[in-house]
Amino acid sequence: MSRTAIGLLGGSFNPPHSGHRALVRHAMKRLHLRGMRVLVSPQNPLKSAGDYAPLEERIAATREMMRGLPNVRVEPEAAEGPTFAVDSIAKRVLREPHTDFIYVMGADSFAGLHRWRRWQALMEMVPIAVVSRPGFRLEALQSPAARAFAKAQVPERLALTLHRRTAPAWCFLTGLDREESSTAIRAREDPSKFGMESAT
Numbered sequence: 001m002s003r004t005a006i007g008l009l010g011g012s013f014n015p016p017h018s019g020h021r022a023l024v025r026h027a028m029k030r031l032h033l034r035g036m037r038v039l040v041s042p043q044n045p046l047k048s049a050g051d052y053a054p055l056e057e058r059i060a061a062t063r064e065m066m067r068g069l070p071n072v073r074v075e076p077e078a079a080e081g082p083t084f085a086v087d088s089i090a091k092r093v094l095r096e097p098h099t100d101f102i103y104v105m106g107a108d109s110f111a112g113l114h115r116w117r118r119w120q121a122l123m124e125m126v127p128i129a130v131v132s133r134p135g136f137r138l139e140a141l142q143s144p145a146a147r148a149f150a151k152a153q154v155p156e157r158l159a160l161t162l163h164r165r166t167a168p169a170w171c172f173l174t175g176l177d178r179e180e181s182s183t184a185i186r187a188r189e190d191p192s193k194f195g196m197e198s199a200t
């Protein structure tokens with residue numbers, strides 16, 4: 001079977017972890033993607049700027065984390081932040097009108113999608129693959145975005161048809177069960193920032 005679309009995965013990658021690598025591999029396999037662009041955001045508009053490592057450092061670390069994965073490209077989502085997905089995805093879709101794209105995100109991101117700028121327009125722009133993450137299945141499947149676009153949900157058994165659907169179309173992909181998170185890594189690296197200092 002021929003390969004389908006190019007996946008777009010946005011993120012802070014602050015820092016990247018093996019859960020991100022597993023997410024890319026899972027989405028590529030389940031959607032039969034011919035490539036993945038990993039878009040490193042200078043700044044998530046909903047997160048505090050204070051906690052961020054420099055963009056170039058995060059890009060280099062994300063490239064290292066994705067090393068050896070064929071057809072995976074890591075690039076800045078934009079030169080500077082904050083990045084709004086509706087803009088950064090539109091830019092890529094307009095630049096390559098003949099490419100099928102699928103926007104990929106973890107279940108936690110989909111659960112909060114209704115807080116993103118013009119999120120309905122984003123859902124109407126490209127098909128979206130939502131990938132399972134421990135603790136976020138119900139939150140994602142009962143989220144405002146899931147409810148608003150209930151009719152656009154594609155059953156998981158038809159995931160391979162997602163790329164040729166007209167948006168809005170989204171599909172929940174099960175089977176990834178990775179606990180890693182950047183927050184947990186930052187907390188281990190610098191517990192003082194997270195109120196976890198020992199009293200002694």
Ligand SMILES: Nc1ncnc2c1ncn2[C@@H]1O[C@H](COP(=O)(O)OP(=O)(O)OP(=O)(O)O)[C@@H](O)[C@H]1O
Binds near residue numbers: 010019180181
């Ligand atoms: N363990 C994981 N399982 C599934 N999806 C994940 C996982 N970790 C990150 N993602 C997804 O990857 C994308 C980028 O995630 P991000 O860089 O914010 O990592 P994070 O671990 O969620 O970071 P933080 O803890 O700082 O919020 C998001 O769509 C997120 O949902």
Ligand SMILES: O=C(O)c1ccc[n+]([C@@H]2O[C@H](COP(=O)([O-])O)[C@@H](O)[C@H]2O)c1
Binds near residue numbers: 009012046115117
């Ligand atoms: O468009 C928005 O309003 C918006 C709000 C929060 C996050 N995002 C996107 O989500 C990605 C960063 O999310 P995160 O969870 O990895 O920090 C990045 O690619 C942003 O474009 C986008």
